[in-house]
Structure formats: structure tokens, C-alpha cells
Amino acid sequence: MRKLRIGIIDLVTKAPTRALYARLMNANMASIMPQVIAVWCEEEGHEVTFICYTGFEDLAKMLPENPDLVFIGAFSQAAQLSYAMSNFFRSRGAVTVLGGPHARCYPQDAQKYFDYVLGFTDKSVIRELLRDCSPQRPYGLHLAAERQPATLPGVQERWKFIEPTLRKAPTIKIVPMLGSLGCPYTCSFCIDSVVPYQPLDFEVMKADLRFLLQKFPRPRVAWHDPNFGVRFDDYMDAIEEAAPPGSIDFIAESSLSLLAEPHLKRLKRNGFKAILPGIESWYDLGNKSKTGKMTGMDKVQQVADHVNMILRYIPYIQTNFVLGLDVDEGPEPFELTKRFVDLAPGAFPGYSLLSAFGQAAPLNLEYQRADRVIPFPFHFLNNNQAMNVKPKNYSWPDFYDRVIDLTRYTFSWRAIYRRYRAMEETIPKWMNVVRAVSSEGFGRIAYFTNLRRLLDTDRQLRSYFERESTELPQFYIDRVRKDLGPMWQWLPEGALHHDPNAYLHSQKAAAATPVSLVAAGSMPPEARPGGNGALQTPAPARPIVT
Numbered sequence: 108m109r110k111l112r113i114g115i116i117d118l119v120t121k122a123p124t125r126a127l128y129a130r131l132m133n134a135n136m137a138s139i140m141p142q143v144i145a146v147w148c149e150e151e152g153h154e155v156t157f158i159c160y161t162g163f164e165d166l167a168k169m170l171p172e173n174p175d176l177v178f179i180g181a182f183s184q185a186a187q188l189s190y191a192m193s194n195f196f197r198s199r200g201a202v203t204v205l206g207g208p209h210a211r212c213y214p215q216d217a218q219k220y221f222d223y224v225l226g227f228t229d230k231s232v233i234r235e236l237l238r239d240c241s242p243q244r245p246y247g248l249h250l251a252a253e254r255q256p257a258t259l260p261g262v263q264e265r266w267k268f269i270e271p272t273l274r275k276a277p278t279i280k281i282v283p284m285l286g287s288l289g290c291p292y293t294c295s296f297c298i299d300s301v302v303p304y305q306p307l308d309f310e311v312m313k314a315d316l317r318f319l320l321q322k323f324p325r326p327r328v329a330w331h332d333p334n335f336g337v338r339f340d341d342y343m344d345a346i347e348e349a350a351p352p353g354s355i356d357f358i359a360e361s362s363l364s365l366l367a368e369p370h371l372k373r374l375k376r377n378g379f380k381a382i383l384p385g386i387e388s389w390y391d392l393g394n395k396s397k398t399g400k401m402t403g404m405d406k407v408q409q410v411a412d413h414v415n416m417i418l419r420y421i422p423y424i425q426t427n428f429v430l431g432l433d434v435d436e437g438p439e440p441f442e443l444t445k446r447f448v449d450l451a452p453g454a455f456p457g458y459s460l461l462s463a464f465g466q467a468a469p470l471n472l473e474y475q476r477a478d479r480v481i482p483f484p485f486h487f488l489n490n491n492q493a494m495n496v497k498p499k500n501y502s503w504p505d506f507y508d509r510v511i512d513l514t515r516y517t518f519s520w521r522a523i524y525r526r527y528r529a530m531e532e533t534i535p536k537w538m539n540v541v542r543a544v545s546s547e548g549f550g551r552i553a554y555f556t557n558l559r560r561l562l563d564t565d566r567q568l569r570s571y572f573e574r575e576s577t578e579l580p581q582f583y584i585d586r587v588r589k590d591l592g593p594m595w596q597w598l599p600e601g602a603l604h605h606d607p608n609a610y611l612h613s614q615k616a617a618a619a620t621p622v623s624l625v626a627a628g629s630m631p632p633e634a635r636p637g638g639n640g641a642l643q644t645p646a647p648a649r650p651i652v653t
């Protein structure tokens with residue numbers, strides 16, 4: 108087999124940027140699977156150039172002049188950037204491959220712009236691809252393993268790619284680690300709800316932690332597990348065996364149900380500094396917050412007590428909510444969240460607008476059948492810039508009025524001050540202030556307020572929201588053009604648009620097509636059965652929640 112020049116690009120941002128926060132933190136958002144692919148490609152004897160694209164790099168200069176193959180890993184919000192990059196590298200003769208959450212959620216669309224689109228990716232999928240990576244145009248091939256890989260290269264094997272990425276983070280450096288895949292919970296909107304829970308090798312984890320203690324005086328590790336601590340005792344035993352208590356700072360996403368007081372004591376002892384549980388709704392998903400059938404104000408009180416207890420052990424907590432779920436109706440869900448902000452002043456509330464990411468979750472088929480999915484360009488699908496499911500129980504103006512009211516309440520100076528006062532450690536205190544006054548707090552209030560104004564004044568935009576028109580409002584086109592900057596010129600024609608019901612169509616086509624008659628790759632994408640899989644392991648199509 109000929110030695111290939113391979114470029115691997117991990118897109119942690121959706122556009123070129125010069126923002127200070129991006130400079131400080133983007134490199135810490137690196138995904139694990141692009142690093143894994145890089146390891147596997149080298150093991151197959153190829154020459155790899157790996158880049159974590161944080162928005163500051165000139166890729167044309169950093170990659171070899173004429174790469175044979177370019178892998179790109181992207182979340183959906185970076186899809187337009189990835190399409191533009193693919194077009195650029197194809198113009199230089201490269202064959203392009205997309206993996207990651209976007210490839211998994213929207214394979215039919217991605218196949219229009221990439222030669223290969225990856226579902227679940229294991230080493231045999233990569234081997235197969237490397238054996239014959241001939242161009243596939245106009246429609247790319249969809250390649251997928253049946254399930255997630257049983258093992259992955261650990262930090263030591265990936266270090267060659269982790270180290271240069273961390274060099275881009277000037278102050279705080281966070282190493283991504285993974286102890287498990289999938290989740291035993293079944294939150295209907297979440298991509299991991301359909302991936303069986305599977306722990307990875309604890310021996311690899313222990314060796315990696317020991318390795319990191321040699322590299323940093325006090326390492327910081329972010330667990331990319333969709334739901335950390337499902338096998339709590341096994342994890343803690345492994346951490347305690349490998350690292351002296353408190354010698355490593357950890358960050359993890361974990362459901363509230365796993366954060367009982369005895370667990371919190373052990374987490375504290377082992378250096379856990381930040382935890383991100385999902386509450387989602389006051390009327391649903393009680394199993395993961397351990398509130399059972401309790402709803403409404405009773406659930407608010409119980410969750411607030413639980414969160415306040417967590418804060419006695421873990422210095423930083425972000426509680427996640429999904430706004431606009433079908434169970435929500437009227438003012439109450441929003442008012443209850445405000446009460447929670449009052450009762451648990453130290454928690455940083457993370458709000459996500461309900462979003463259906465293509466074929467991430469079976470529930471999305473219901474939205475598509477009901478014609479409720481709006482094809483906002485992927486660029487806006489980051490859980491807050493666009494809600495791509497028409498709310499069931501709210502008009503758009505009513506919904507945005509309530510979202511704005513809640514966001515203003517949460518990031519009022521009074522709430523910011525109370526949050527500051529409720530925390531003990533200096534960095535978490537100030538982290539919350541910075542988040543509130545930057546894009547997550549004040550920035551969102553401004554964005555939502557502008558959008559709410561346009562719902563009243565921009566007829567074209569309102570018709571698009573109401574599904575009366577499919578013409579993309581100029582507001583969105585202008586924003587993508589501005590954000591992509593020099594990459595805009597490479598965005599292929601039509602790449603701002605996608606079929607919002609592609610998942611549904613692919614299911615119908617799969618049911619109607621005798622599989623033995625047609626190879627998946629030879630069908631036009633709209634007729635192909637969909638596939639699942641991810642190049643990037645952090646849960647791709649859920650809010651940052653567990």
C-alpha cells in the first residue's frame with residue numbers, strides 16, 4: 108500500500124475567530140476521536156499531520172501542500188465550515204472524509220460534500236478506507252462499523268497529538284480522557300440514549316493518569332464520557348489506585364442521580380472540581396435527577412437542595428435545562444426555573460433550546476413526521492442560536508418572550524452577585540461572572556432580543572419560522588457569511604440548505620429498498636438508509652447535559 112499524506116482536522120469552532128475566550132479555551136475543547144484516527148493512520152504506516160482547528164490557524168499553510176486524504180471531525184454547528192474546507196481541499200486534489208457528530212446526525216447531507224462519511228468508526232473501518240480511498244463523487248460513501256469500538260488508544264498513545272493542541276491553550280490546559288461510551292439512560296432527545304453503555308479498559312485509564320502526573324505538576328482532566336460514573340466504584344477505585352488523592356483536577360458530566368452524598372465525598376477526595384448534571388425539565392426525566400414522579404415546585408425544591416449539597420463538595424456546578432420540550436406549557440416551567448435560580452444561587456444554569464439533530468435520536472422521527480423541523484443552517488445548531496423544532500405549546504413570540512425573561516432573570520446583576528457570593532473558591536466565582544457578562548449571558552440576551560424583534564418586523568423571517576416559506580431569511584445568510592470570513596468563498600452552492608426530514612425519508616427508503624440489490628454508496632443520499640456513528644466521542648447531539 109502506498110504511503111499516504113494524511114491531514115486530520117479537529118474542528119472545535121464553527122468559524123475563524125479572534126475572540127479572547129476562544130484563544131484561552133478552544134484548544135481545551137479538542138475531541139478524542141480525531142486523535143484516535145491519527146494514531147490508527149500512523150499505525151497503518153501513513154504520514155499524518157494533525158491540527159486542532161481553534162479558529163486561529165491558517166490550514167492551507169499548516170497542512171502538506173498536496174494531501175492525499177483529509178479527515179475532518181465536526182459538530183453540526185461547524186458543518187458549513189467543514190463543507191467549505193472539504194471543497195477547498197478537494198480543489199487541491201485531496202479526497203475528503205467527514206466524521207464526528209455531524210456525520211452521524213446528517214450523513215445524507217454530508218455525502219454531498221465529502222467523499223466518505225463515517226458512522227461508528229473502529230480501526231477496521233479506517234483500514235478499509237485507507238486501502239481504497241478513491242474519490243467518490245457526486246455522492247460520498249457512507250462507512251460505518253456495527254458498534255462503537257471496544258477499545259481506544261489512551262492518552263499515552265495520543266500524546267503526540269494532545270501535546271501540540273494543549274500548547275495552544277495559554278493558561279488552563281485540560282486533557283481529554285474517556286472511560287466509557289454510551290449511556291444507560293434513555294433521554295429521548297439524546298444521541299447517547301441509543302448507544303449501549305460500555306466501559307473502556309480501566310488499566311489503560313490508570314496508566315494514563317500515572318503518565319499525566321509525570322507531565323504536569325497538577326494535571327487537569329476532562330472526562331468526555333457521556334455520563335461519568337455509571338460504574339462509580341470501579342472508576343473511583345481506578346483513580347485512587349493511580350493518583351494520590353487530589354493530585355489531579357477533574358471535570359465530568361454526570362447525572363444527578365449518581366451524585367448522592369457518599370459519592371460526592373469520594374469525588375471531593377479525588378479532586379473533582381466541576382460537575383455538569385442535567386435537570387432538563389420540571390415535568391419529565393425524573394429518573395435521572397432521582398426525583399422520580401415528583402414534578403413542578405416539589406421537584407424544584409428537591410433538586411435545589413441536592414445542588415446546594417453538591418456545592419458543599421464540588422466547587423463548580425453547571426445545571427442544564429432544555430427549554431421548549433413538548434411537556435412544557437404556559438409560564439410555569441419558566442417561572443419554576445427562576446425559583447430554582449433563587450433557591451440554588453451557586454449553580455450556573457445552562458439553557459439549551461430544544462433541538463433535533465437529524466437522526467441523532469428516534470424522537471426526531473416524530474418531529475419530522477409532524478413537519479415541525481425547521482431547516483436552519485447547521486451553523487446555528489448549537490442549542491441556542493436556533494431552535495429547529497417548532498414548539499408544541501407556544502407561539503414563537505410567546506416562547507422567545509419567556510426565554511428572554513428567564514435569561515434576563517438568570518443573568519441580572521442581582522443573580523450574578525448572589526452566584527458570586529454563594530461560591531467559595533476564587534476561580535469558580537469569577538468564572539461565573541465572566542460567563543454571565545459574555546456571550547452566554549449578556550450575549551444571548553442581546554441575540555434573543557434581536558430575534559424577537561425580527562419575529563414582529565421581518566415578514567420573511569417569521570414565515571420561515573412558521574414553516575410557511577422555505578426561503579432562508581437574509582438574517583441567517585448574512586451571519587454565516589460574516590462568521591466564515593475568508594472561508595465563505597469555498598462554501599459550495601446550496602450548502603446552506605438541507606432536507607430537515609432526511610432521516611424520515613431515509614427510513615422510508617430503507618423500508619422500501621431490498622438491501623441486497625443496491626450498495627449503500629451507489630444510492631443518492633436521499634434514498635439511502637441512514638447510519639449511526641461518531642468520529643468524535645463526546646456526545647454530539649445533546650445539550651451539554653447528562
Ligand code: SF4
Pocket residue numbers: 290291292293294297298299300333334362385395646649652653
Ligand atoms: S442526556 Fe445524559 S443521561 Fe440522558 S441519555 Fe444522554 S448522556 Fe445519558
